[in-house]
Amino acid sequence: MRKIYVIDTNVLLQDPRAMFQFEENEVVIPAVVLEEIDSKKRYMDEIGRNARHVSKILDGLRNEGMLHEGVPLVSGGVIRVELNHRSFQYLKDTFMEVTNDNRILAVAMNLQVEQETLERPKKVCIVSKDALVRVKADALGIKAEDFLSDRVTEYDNVYKGKIYANVPAQLLDLFYEKQSLPVSVLEKERLAPHQFVVLKDALGTPASAVGKVDETGKMVKPFAIEMDQVWGIRPRNVEQKMALELLLRDEIQLVTLTGKAGTGKTLLSLAAGLLQTEDMGNYNKLLVARPVVPMGKDIGFLPGEKEEKLRPWMQPVFDNLEFLFNTKKPGEIDQILAGMGSIQVEALTYIRGRSIPDQFIIIDEAQNLTKHEVKTILTRVGEGSKIVFMGDPAQIDHPYLDELNNGLAYVVEMFKNESISGHVTLEKGERSGLAQLAADLL
Template sequence: MGKIYVLDTNVLLQDPYSIFSFEENEVVIPAVVLEEVDSKKRYMDEIGRNARQVSKLMDQLRQQGRLHEKIPLPNGGTLRIELNHRSFQQLRDIFVEKTNDNRILAIAKNLSLEEQAKEDGKVVILVSKDALVRVKADAIGLNAEDFLSDRVVEINHIYTGYLDLYISTENLSRFYEKNELILSEITNHPFYPNQFIVMKDALGGSQSAIGIVDKTGKRVRRLIFDYDHVWGIKPRNVQQIMAFELLMRKDIQLVTMIGKAGTGKTLLALASGLMQTEDIGEYKKLLVARPIVPIGKDIGFLPGEKEEKLRPWMQPIYDNLEYLFNTKKPGELDAILAGMGSIEVEALTYIRGRSIPEQFIIIDEAQNLTKHEVKTILTRVGEKSKIVLMGDPAQIDHPYLDEYNNGLTYVVEKFKDQEISGHVKLIKGERSGLAQLAADLL
């Protein structure tokens, strides 16, 4: 027996193609949802783009028949728009205000009561990304679920980029002697290209080694990274050594780093970019960008030219640059950057339509990007460029994203088996003892 899924507005605005995710079941979209989608069409962000995509999809499906009647979907299910369905009779005494959320709940409840009155009635399920809508649904005896089809990975299965492996003392000695080991001779565990292995003595000895899996996934080799420091920055833990290995290698064009605040993601990436741009000359320019998403209430319009408007949003980048250049006086950093001319700090708003060759590109706070936005960014990367995406999936300010469906997690999972990419999850905070304690406790 099939089911009836009633979709909330936020499901369509998160994924316009969500209507095709419910297999051979009936999908119902309340008319009030279309009203809400229509009100978002003029937005110039990802929500507006998705709203316009929903409109186009509905117009295409309209060619197959009347939308207020059931029309077939390619996956075997059906779709219909629910019009005036006595929207507020059942819940009039429970929810006083006729908000859009309450109207959607009322429609789902009425459909559920109708199905319960039938001998072969279907189960009605409200699908919403809004936790409070699901709580309200539960309170009135209505089945409700989160939309999970947009999740890239299940909980606690996000790829870390490294693995601890206990091997014999003989194999550890052989690794130091030959600088590599054949993986099939020491383990049956499968590995991804450029995945790190922390090899430890199986007998409990103090000897250990860090290796990186080669492009074939069949051998583990010694790290190439042998710098004492990069632009004055020394790695303070194992994961930071791994990060420098990925950041400094020319054959790895895409690097992803995730970690809590204070683990050194931005500082490591900037130091590596500066060294390869200014000292080695591997790249012509260092481009640093981040999405403009406020943590709290938006501060509104800002005065001045573009650079002045962007400064508050880009200040975390400038803080790290001040540390790297060891500037003490106000305006000293601006003078240095103006004199160098090879460092560009930009907002992601301006990246569409660009082609970026021979540059070291750093995208900070990438967890606030959607799948579409991150695709737009990666398709801008030109020949001989390297791009670094980093962020903390646990700190998301986007209303429709979470730890498991954001653009950064999407790239990590999709590229983990590609030869040109590498990933590492930074764990230990190095900013200060207070910052590490706050990241753990709060």
């Protein structure tokens, strides 16, 4: 049976083409949604861009018919802008305030009441990224759903870049003897290029081995990079060794690292970047950037020149650099960086339009990026460059993103089968016992 989906504004601002994801069903856009989109179209950010995109799509649909009467879609469904059904008659005793959210709820409620009078009624459903709108709809007896089509995968199918396999002891011996092992003997589903494999003895003995699938996806081989330390940093667990294997391999041009706070993502990436830029000369410059997205309430405009404005946002990067350079005095790290000239700390605000060749690029806090933003960044990467995306999908400050639809998760999922990319999820915290306990408990 066909349904009527009433779309909230936040769905369209997250994915402008969301209106085409409802197959043969009827899509209703309340007039108040158009008003909210119109108020956002002047924003000079991702939300503003999406608002303008929605406006262009709806304007193009006018060529197919009258939007208030309904325009047929290729999927077999219909889309229409709802101008009626604005009465608050059924909400006045429950949600009396005339807010935009309540106006959307009123449209859905009135459509549902209307459908109940028909011989073959359609089910009405509100689609919203706003949890409280869904809660209100449920209180009114209206079905409500989150918009899930923008998610790149499901919670139980998140790619971690590593697997654990229990194998007979003779396979472990064969791996050490031949320095390789066919993926087919692991009795696992198809493994991705550069996916890590932790081999354990099926009988439960301490014998184990760690390898990585080669670029063909057919053989498991030992790590090619064996370094006790990188710029004074020693890997403290097997996951950090996996991360360094990806960071130090020239043929892996795209590296993605995810993990909770304190797992060492930023420190390892900076150490690997400094080694390959300053010591090995593989790259001309180390570029470190992160999105300017505040945690909690924004502190507003900051005084000073660009560098002074950026310093509070980039301070986590400088903290790690101070640790790597073992600085003791205030301002010493700034003098070191100014003298070297090959390390650039930048905000992602200024990356559009650039071409970045022969650089080691680190994008921190990438979980706060949208799909469009990561595409913009990746298309800036020039010849001879390597780029690292890292972040914690559980710590998202962007209002329209979650663990499964953010730009970092998008890159991980879309590139997992490519031979030029590698990913690993770091799970063990090494910052301090307190930090690890906080990440686990809170």
